[in-house]
Amino acid sequence: SAAELSTIKANLTERLQDSINHISSMTKERDLLNTSLIQLTEETNRLKSLSKQSDLNPLSVVQYIMVHGSGLILNIFYVLFLAEKSCPAGWTMFRCSCYLLSTQAGSWDKGRQDCRDREAELVTIDSYEEQVFVSALNEKDTWLGLNDIETEGTWKWADGTALTVKYWFPGEPNNANGDPQYGEEDCGHLYHATKADGNWNDLRCNSILQWICEKMA
Numbered sequence: 001s002a003a004e005l006s007t008i009k010a011n012l013t014e015r016l017q018d019s020i021n022h023i024s025s026m027t028k029e030r031d032l033l034n035t036s037l038i039q040l041t042e043e044t045n046r047l048k049s050l051s052k053q054s055d056l057n058p059l060s061v062v063q064y065i066m067v068h069g070s071g072l073i074l075n076i077f078y079v080l081f082l083a084e085k086s087c088p089a090g091w092t093m094f095r096c097s098c099y100l101l102s103t104q105a106g107s108w109d110k111g112r113q114d115c116r117d118r119e120a121e122l123v124t125i126d127s128y129e130e131q132v133f134v135s136a137l138n139e140k141d142t143w144l145g146l147n148d149i150e151t152e153g154t155w156k157w158a159d160g161t162a163l164t165v166k167y168w169f170p171g172e173p174n175n176a177n178g179d180p181q182y183g184e185e186d187c188g189h190l191y192h193a194t195k196a197d198g199n200w201n202d203l204r205c206n207s208i209l210q211w212i213c214e215k216m217a
Protein backbone atom coordinates (compact mmCIF):
# COMPACT_ATOMS: atom_id res chain seq x y z
CA SER A 1 0.00 0.00 0.00
CA ALA A 2 1.01 3.66 -0.22
CA ALA A 3 1.54 3.87 3.55
CA GLU A 4 3.83 0.83 3.48
CA LEU A 5 5.77 2.24 0.55
CA SER A 6 6.25 5.52 2.35
CA THR A 7 7.47 3.71 5.49
CA ILE A 8 9.94 1.72 3.40
CA LYS A 9 11.09 4.91 1.72
CA ALA A 10 11.57 6.64 5.08
CA ASN A 11 13.56 3.64 6.40
CA LEU A 12 15.76 3.56 3.32
CA THR A 13 16.39 7.31 3.49
CA GLU A 14 17.37 6.98 7.13
CA ARG A 15 19.73 4.10 6.42
CA LEU A 16 21.28 6.01 3.54
CA GLN A 17 21.88 8.99 5.84
CA ASP A 18 23.42 6.68 8.46
CA SER A 19 25.78 5.28 5.83
CA ILE A 20 26.75 8.78 4.69
CA ASN A 21 27.46 9.78 8.30
CA HIS A 22 29.51 6.64 8.83
CA ILE A 23 31.56 7.20 5.68
CA SER A 24 32.25 10.81 6.65
CA SER A 25 33.48 9.80 10.12
CA MET A 26 35.65 7.08 8.57
CA THR A 27 37.10 9.63 6.13
CA LYS A 28 38.04 11.91 9.05
CA GLU A 29 39.69 8.98 10.85
CA ARG A 30 41.59 8.01 7.71
CA ASP A 31 42.89 11.58 7.30
CA LEU A 32 44.07 11.60 10.92
CA LEU A 33 45.86 8.28 10.40
CA ASN A 34 47.48 9.56 7.18
CA THR A 35 48.78 12.63 9.02
CA SER A 36 50.08 10.40 11.77
CA LEU A 37 51.77 8.13 9.23
CA ILE A 38 53.48 11.07 7.50
CA GLN A 39 54.78 12.27 10.86
CA LEU A 40 56.08 8.79 11.72
CA THR A 41 57.84 8.58 8.35
CA GLU A 42 59.48 11.94 8.98
CA GLU A 43 60.64 10.79 12.41
CA THR A 44 62.07 7.60 10.89
CA ASN A 45 63.95 9.56 8.21
CA ARG A 46 65.35 11.92 10.84
CA LEU A 47 66.50 8.95 12.90
CA LYS A 48 68.11 7.37 9.83
CA SER A 49 70.01 10.53 8.91
CA LEU A 50 71.10 10.93 12.53
CA SER A 51 72.50 7.39 12.63
CA LYS A 52 74.56 8.12 9.47
CA GLN A 53 76.27 11.09 11.08
CA SER A 54 79.87 10.24 11.95
CA ASP A 55 79.81 12.45 15.02
CA LEU A 56 77.02 10.41 16.60
CA ASN A 57 77.56 10.58 20.32
CA PRO A 58 75.40 10.02 23.41
CA LEU A 59 74.80 13.76 23.76
CA SER A 60 73.26 14.09 20.30
CA VAL A 61 71.02 11.10 20.98
CA VAL A 62 69.81 12.73 24.21
CA GLN A 63 69.27 16.00 22.33
CA TYR A 64 67.32 14.18 19.65
CA ILE A 65 65.01 12.56 22.20
CA MET A 66 64.52 15.87 23.98
CA VAL A 67 63.56 17.63 20.75
CA HIS A 68 61.55 14.92 18.99
CA GLY A 69 60.73 12.37 21.68
CA SER A 70 57.38 13.69 22.87
CA GLY A 71 55.97 13.93 19.32
CA LEU A 72 57.11 10.39 18.58
CA ILE A 73 55.57 9.06 21.80
CA LEU A 74 52.32 10.92 21.05
CA ASN A 75 52.23 9.36 17.58
CA ILE A 76 52.78 5.86 18.94
CA PHE A 77 50.14 6.49 21.63
CA TYR A 78 47.69 7.65 18.93
CA VAL A 79 48.27 4.64 16.71
CA LEU A 80 48.03 2.18 19.63
CA PHE A 81 45.03 3.58 21.48
CA LEU A 82 43.08 6.36 19.77
CA ALA A 83 43.09 4.93 16.25
CA GLU A 84 41.27 1.81 17.44
CA LYS A 85 38.31 3.78 18.77
CA SER A 86 35.07 3.47 16.86
CA CYS A 87 31.35 4.15 17.22
CA PRO A 88 28.35 1.81 16.96
CA ALA A 89 26.56 1.72 13.60
CA GLY A 90 24.46 4.83 13.06
CA TRP A 91 26.51 6.98 15.47
CA THR A 92 28.84 9.72 14.24
CA MET A 93 32.36 10.06 15.66
CA PHE A 94 33.91 13.42 16.53
CA ARG A 95 37.19 13.54 18.45
CA CYS A 96 36.81 10.87 21.19
CA SER A 97 32.98 10.82 21.33
CA CYS A 98 30.12 9.19 19.42
CA TYR A 99 26.90 11.10 18.73
CA LEU A 100 23.40 9.98 17.83
CA LEU A 101 20.56 12.22 16.68
CA SER A 102 17.29 10.60 17.79
CA THR A 103 14.68 9.67 15.22
CA GLN A 104 11.94 10.05 17.86
CA ALA A 105 10.88 13.22 19.64
CA GLY A 106 9.77 13.62 23.25
CA SER A 107 10.29 15.39 26.55
CA TRP A 108 13.77 16.11 27.93
CA ASP A 109 13.32 13.24 30.43
CA LYS A 110 12.35 10.85 27.65
CA GLY A 111 15.46 11.87 25.71
CA ARG A 112 17.70 11.41 28.74
CA GLN A 113 16.23 7.95 29.42
CA ASP A 114 16.67 6.93 25.78
CA CYS A 115 20.34 7.99 25.86
CA ARG A 116 20.92 6.15 29.15
CA ASP A 117 19.30 3.02 27.65
CA ARG A 118 21.99 3.30 24.96
CA GLU A 119 24.74 3.60 27.61
CA ALA A 120 25.09 7.25 26.66
CA GLU A 121 24.01 10.63 28.06
CA LEU A 122 22.24 13.62 26.55
CA VAL A 123 25.04 15.57 24.83
CA THR A 124 27.44 17.70 26.90
CA ILE A 125 29.15 20.49 24.98
CA ASP A 126 32.52 21.49 26.36
CA SER A 127 34.37 23.19 23.52
CA TYR A 128 33.60 25.52 20.62
CA GLU A 129 34.65 22.79 18.19
CA GLU A 130 32.11 20.41 19.73
CA GLN A 131 29.45 23.16 19.67
CA VAL A 132 30.03 23.68 15.93
CA PHE A 133 29.99 19.92 15.27
CA VAL A 134 26.80 19.31 17.29
CA SER A 135 25.08 22.35 15.74
CA ALA A 136 25.64 20.81 12.30
CA LEU A 137 24.01 17.51 13.36
CA ASN A 138 20.55 18.90 14.02
CA GLU A 139 17.93 19.64 11.38
CA LYS A 140 15.30 20.57 13.97
CA ASP A 141 15.43 21.93 17.53
CA THR A 142 17.09 19.23 19.69
CA TRP A 143 17.54 18.68 23.44
CA LEU A 144 20.99 19.04 24.96
CA GLY A 145 21.95 17.69 28.40
CA LEU A 146 21.59 21.29 29.62
CA ASN A 147 19.20 21.89 32.58
CA ASP A 148 18.56 24.00 35.70
CA ILE A 149 16.06 21.55 37.21
CA GLU A 150 17.86 21.29 40.56
CA THR A 151 18.43 25.01 41.25
CA GLU A 152 16.74 27.72 39.18
CA GLY A 153 19.42 29.64 37.27
CA THR A 154 22.23 27.14 37.95
CA TRP A 155 22.77 25.37 34.65
CA LYS A 156 24.32 21.91 34.56
CA TRP A 157 24.74 19.04 32.12
CA ALA A 158 22.74 15.81 32.39
CA ASP A 159 25.76 14.08 33.96
CA GLY A 160 25.76 16.70 36.76
CA THR A 161 28.87 18.60 35.60
CA ALA A 162 28.96 22.40 35.49
CA LEU A 163 29.12 24.39 32.25
CA THR A 164 32.60 25.26 30.97
CA VAL A 165 31.42 27.05 27.79
CA LYS A 166 28.08 28.75 27.01
CA TYR A 167 26.44 29.50 23.66
CA TRP A 168 23.06 30.98 24.66
CA PHE A 169 20.90 32.70 22.07
CA PRO A 170 20.78 36.46 22.84
CA GLY A 171 18.38 37.09 25.77
CA GLU A 172 18.40 33.41 26.86
CA PRO A 173 18.10 31.71 29.28
CA ASN A 174 14.99 33.71 30.23
CA ASN A 175 12.90 31.11 32.10
CA ALA A 176 10.02 32.31 29.84
CA ASN A 177 10.34 35.73 31.48
CA GLY A 178 8.34 34.35 34.40
CA ASP A 179 5.17 34.19 32.24
CA PRO A 180 2.93 31.57 33.94
CA GLN A 181 1.45 30.72 30.52
CA TYR A 182 4.78 29.07 29.60
CA GLY A 183 5.73 27.78 33.05
CA GLU A 184 9.30 27.23 34.15
CA GLU A 185 11.90 26.71 31.47
CA ASP A 186 14.43 24.32 32.99
CA CYS A 187 15.72 22.33 30.01
CA GLY A 188 18.13 23.51 27.31
CA HIS A 189 18.00 22.84 23.60
CA LEU A 190 19.67 23.87 20.35
CA TYR A 191 17.83 26.02 17.82
CA HIS A 192 18.37 24.63 14.33
CA ALA A 193 19.59 26.84 11.49
CA THR A 194 20.96 29.39 13.96
CA LYS A 195 24.62 30.43 14.21
CA ALA A 196 26.65 28.12 16.45
CA ASP A 197 27.96 31.18 18.35
CA GLY A 198 24.59 31.43 20.14
CA ASN A 199 21.85 28.85 19.57
CA TRP A 200 20.95 27.56 23.07
CA ASN A 201 17.53 28.27 24.56
CA ASP A 202 15.80 27.20 27.77
CA LEU A 203 12.36 25.63 27.30
CA ARG A 204 9.72 23.75 29.28
CA CYS A 205 11.07 20.24 29.89
CA ASN A 206 7.87 18.59 28.64
CA SER A 207 8.16 20.21 25.19
CA ILE A 208 8.46 17.65 22.40
CA LEU A 209 11.86 17.76 20.64
CA GLN A 210 14.38 15.35 19.19
CA TRP A 211 17.59 14.88 21.18
CA ILE A 212 21.29 14.11 20.75
CA CYS A 213 23.06 11.40 22.76
CA GLU A 214 26.83 11.32 23.36
CA LYS A 215 29.14 8.60 24.62
CA MET A 216 32.87 7.90 24.61
CA ALA A 217 34.19 6.24 21.45
Ligand SMILES: [Ca+2]
Binds near residue numbers: 097123124125214
Ligand atom coordinates in the same frame (compact mmCIF):
# COMPACT_ATOMS: atom_id res chain seq x y z
CA1 LIG B 1 30.87 16.37 24.86
Ligand SMILES: [Ca+2]
Binds near residue numbers: 153175185187
Ligand atom coordinates in the same frame (compact mmCIF):
# COMPACT_ATOMS: atom_id res chain seq x y z
CA1 LIG C 1 14.84 27.70 34.60
Ligand SMILES: [Ca+2]
Binds near residue numbers: 174175201202
Ligand atom coordinates in the same frame (compact mmCIF):
# COMPACT_ATOMS: atom_id res chain seq x y z
CA1 LIG D 1 13.78 30.55 26.92
